[in-house]
Amino acid sequence: MLQIATSDFVLGGVAAMGAVVITNPLEVIKTRIQLQGELTARGSYVKPYKGVLQAFTTVIKNEGILSLEKGLSPALCFQFIINSFRLSIYTHAVEKRWVHDKNGNISYGRGLVWGAIGGVVGSYCSSPFFMIKTQLQSQAAKEIAVGYQHPHTSMRNAFSRIYQENGIFGLWRGSMASVWRATVASSVQIATFGKAKALLSENNLVTQPTCLSFCSGLAAGSCVSVAITPLDVITTRLYNQGVDVHGRGLFYKGWMDCFFKILKSEGVYGMYKGFWAIYLRSAPYSTLVLLFFDELVALRDKYASQ
Template identity: 25%
Template sequence: MEEANVMISRDGEAVKAIKDIFGGTVGGIAQVLVGQPFDTVKVRLQTQPAPKPGQPPLYSNMLDCVRKTSKEGFGAFYKGTLTPLVGIGACVSIQFAVVGYMRRYYGEKNKDPFLTNPQLYISGATAGLVNSVISGPVEHIRTLTSKQPTQTQFYSGPIDCIKKIYSSYGIRGIYKGQMITMIREFQGFGGYFFVYEYLLQRAMIEENKKRDQVAKWKLLLFGAAAGFGMWIPVYPIDVVKSKLQTDGFTSQTRQYKSTIDCFVKVYRNEGAKGFFKGFGACMLRAAPVNASTFVAYELAMRAIDKL
């Protein structure tokens, strides 16, 4: 009898995980389609070289970057979309699956469906670490392909980029910048899911409603707030990550010897503002992209539960 209960429990957990994965995939697709143009602008601003004395920067500001990118055609804003569409869909499904598992784990441990603040943060941070196994190479490839101008493309697309890097530098080349990606994901997703779940839990308690009864417009606001909760604390780390991932692969072509060296050189050459290149594009992106991600996830989960 006890073994039967264990089997039922495992089957139930597997079904819940599959639901979270499906909901996360839907959320991830929405995230990429809404966010890719913002990401392209952000990466180009982050990775543009420091201007030489007496010369203007490649992009003077966010609007200038948008204007110059638009000259390459509308498709330039969606360069490298195939990789994130597949990869980010997988990443977001992993994030929601891990957070869903952690939420149920802590709920059983607390004998209360509402988690404490530290538990909410740890749930998101754990999801970020697991997610980084896929997000690291996905963002590396997306960063390289979205940065290059249409007129002078070294990589014809994401697949070509992967082939060229792997053939020359192996799996370590694909996972370039992985350590700083893990640091960003831990803090970023800790704050991300903490903000969203905290606001959602508070609404459920104050309104005495179940998760699937919370108004959709509130989910949009909570998702937008989660985006800011993620990006504001980790943006300087993301800038360094982008610079490391677009740096050369060999000692002869590499500009930065290490993560610390990158931090030092950015500060020395550009000052504190160097860590906030593309910040405006990121903040504009944060609200619509993450609002759409969470709403798509929640609506997908509600649809599944009705089947």
């Protein structure tokens, strides 16, 4: 049992790493869009990024195509850690039938709970990598720079700078926003995936295993993008803001302060900045990571039975 749990932990991380390589460019675009016009009323600032497609061409024109993979190293580390925890925890809960109701069916509510538990554990442990990923992805050419520009030259340099200036706690600055974001994202994604998979299979709508995983993942990603955009904006702002000599944020005191300041200065529109980039990333990302995970688990079970 311990060997299977360890295997699920590793497979969850590997599946996520495979997905993030493909979707990281959208994460870069999403971060830039969320940071432009920070705490500024709509229509009163210059928008270097006017939409997802235009943002892609703008970044490539000013920084080169490789800049679309900025922050890839910490993104890979972040995704490995968070998904290792959340997918292995949820899979273990399914195997123990903790997500099933008295009739033996997968309970959406219980799935939400176990998805959230995995998200909380994984997001807190991986928080430093999420912060560094955000700060590296926000780095841009002067002509199209938005948000606070950190002087990091690499993931290693970022860790060193943050630790030297703010200590170990500086690496977990803004982590509570990340925990809330991951709690919602993980619970919605995993619970929706499990429920969609059960409904499609039980009603014989989709029976081919790979296609079933793909369709279930697509449904999960669509729901996630709607649910997490405001929390994602808050997380991006908190992680990217500069800090004073005491390690305190220059703009926001915490996630609640960030929420109200964005709402007051940018309105509801500000809470949904980057929605389409998040949707275009979340739908294929959820589809790919859950598809890869299902396929890897099936491959493991196949060889284990031989």
